[in-house]
Amino acid sequence: MVRVITIASGKGGTGKTTVTVNLGTSLAQFGKNTYIMDADIGMANMGLAIGLEDVPVTLHEVLAGKANIHDAIYEGPGGVKVVPSGISLQGFQQANPERLKDVLKDLVELCDFLIVDAPAGISRDGVIPLAVADDVILVVNPELSSIVDGLKTKILAEVVGGHVLGVIINRAGVEKPEFVKQKMEKVLGVKVIGTIPEDPNIRRATSFKVPVVIKFPTSPASVAIKHIAAELAGIPEEERRIETQEKFIERFAKAIFRGKK
Numbered sequence: 001m002v003r004v005i006t007i008a009s010g011k012g013g014t015g016k017t018t019v020t021v022n023l024g025t026s027l028a029q030f031g032k033n034t035y036i037m038d039a040d041i042g043m044a045n046m047g048l049a050i051g052l053e054d055v056p057v058t059l060h061e062v063l064a065g066k067a068n069i070h071d072a073i074y075e076g077p078g079g080v081k082v083v084p085s086g087i088s089l090q091g092f093q094q095a096n097p098e099r100l101k102d103v104l105k106d107l108v109e110l111c112d113f114l115i116v117d118a119p120a121g122i123s124r125d126g127v128i129p130l131a132v133a134d135d136v137i138l139v140v141n142p143e144l145s146s147i148v149d150g151l152k153t154k155i156l157a158e159v160v161g162g163h164v165l166g167v168i169i170n171r172a173g174v175e176k177p178e179f180v181k182q183k184m185e186k187v188l189g190v191k192v193i194g195t196i197p198e199d200p201n202i203r204r205a206t207s208f209k210v211p212v213v214i215k216f217p218t219s220p221a222s223v224a225i226k227h228i229a230a231e232l233a234g235i236p237e238e239e240r241r242i243e244t245q246e247k248f249i250e251r252f253a254k255a256i257f258r259g260k261k
Contacts, residue, residue: 002108005115005165005232006039006133008157009140010149012120015170016139017046018202018212019225020117025211026229028080033112036076037083037103039129040119041095044085050076051209052084059083060091063099069106077214081111097125104132113233121149122156130157135165137193142172142180147187154188166193168228173198194228196221 007023009016017038024036038046041060047053052074061067069083076082086092107114118129130136136157140150154164167188172180172195181192199221205212213222230240 002111003113004104004108004133005113006118006129006136007115008118008130008136008138008153009120010153011146012043014139014141014146016120017049017117019139019168019170020115021046021049022211022213022225023229024080024115025078026213026226027113027233028078030229030233030235032233034115035081035083035107035111036115036117037107038085038117039100040117041085041097041125042092042119044087046117047084047087049206049209050082050211052082053087055084058086058091060086060095062103063095063097069103077211097128100128101132122152127160130162131160133162136162137165138167139170140167140184142169147184151188154190164190166191168193169195171198172196193231194224196224
């Protein structure tokens with residue numbers, strides 16, 4: 001049964017798109033048929049993050065009635081399927097957000113997980129992704145302004161009938177992580193389902209337009225994101241270890257064969 005998860009935040013710059021891309025890629029690596037969609041049709045940057053900024057058909061064309069959603073699906077890193085939004089102002093002006101419901105209906109027939117990157121903040125375009133998802137996950141930084149804006153987004157999601165599953169603390173520092181988690185849960189009134197530490201490898205991976213879970217799979221952020229993905233997918237702890245061992249053996253074998261050439 002398909003599960004639609006909307007990744008939302010109260011403000012831009014929290015790392016929402018990075019979380020979406022890496023979470024979706026991790027789910028695909030765990031063998032789940034996963035699609036990620038950039039529903040931020042005004043400030044889209046998912047395509048830029050993974051090298052799909054110049055594709056011929058995007059969600060813009062689909063929402064404008066000029067293309068079919070199947071023409072806007074692309075193979076992404078790690079086997080994840082990607083529906084990017086366009087980056088042109090003209091495409092944004094022609095896109096009709098009301099068509100998004102129909103697009104989502106078509107996509108849910110194709111996958112196990114559909115991860116939707118919603119527009120940041122409180123906007124008309126952002127209401128539909130909040131309302132139609134099975135679960136909404138908030139991405140919040142450990143700072144007061146981000147938490148307050150996250151609370152506003154949580155309230156909006158609940159008003160439109162969305163279910164807020166929990167919050168991911170992104171770019172967390174090393175000091176008093178349990179204290180930060182408890183304060184976040186108290187203020188937002190939802191469970192913290194994961195904490196992603198501040199990790200320079202994320203910026204390095206972004207410069208290569210590759211998800212950090214692929215470029216630097218053992219980095220602190222990658223380990224945290226994979227843990228969240230495994231929890232969402234209901235993957236037992238022993239299977240996670242097996243998957244990690246298989247990846248190590250695969251990398252080890254490649255290194256040996258390269259050395260023999």
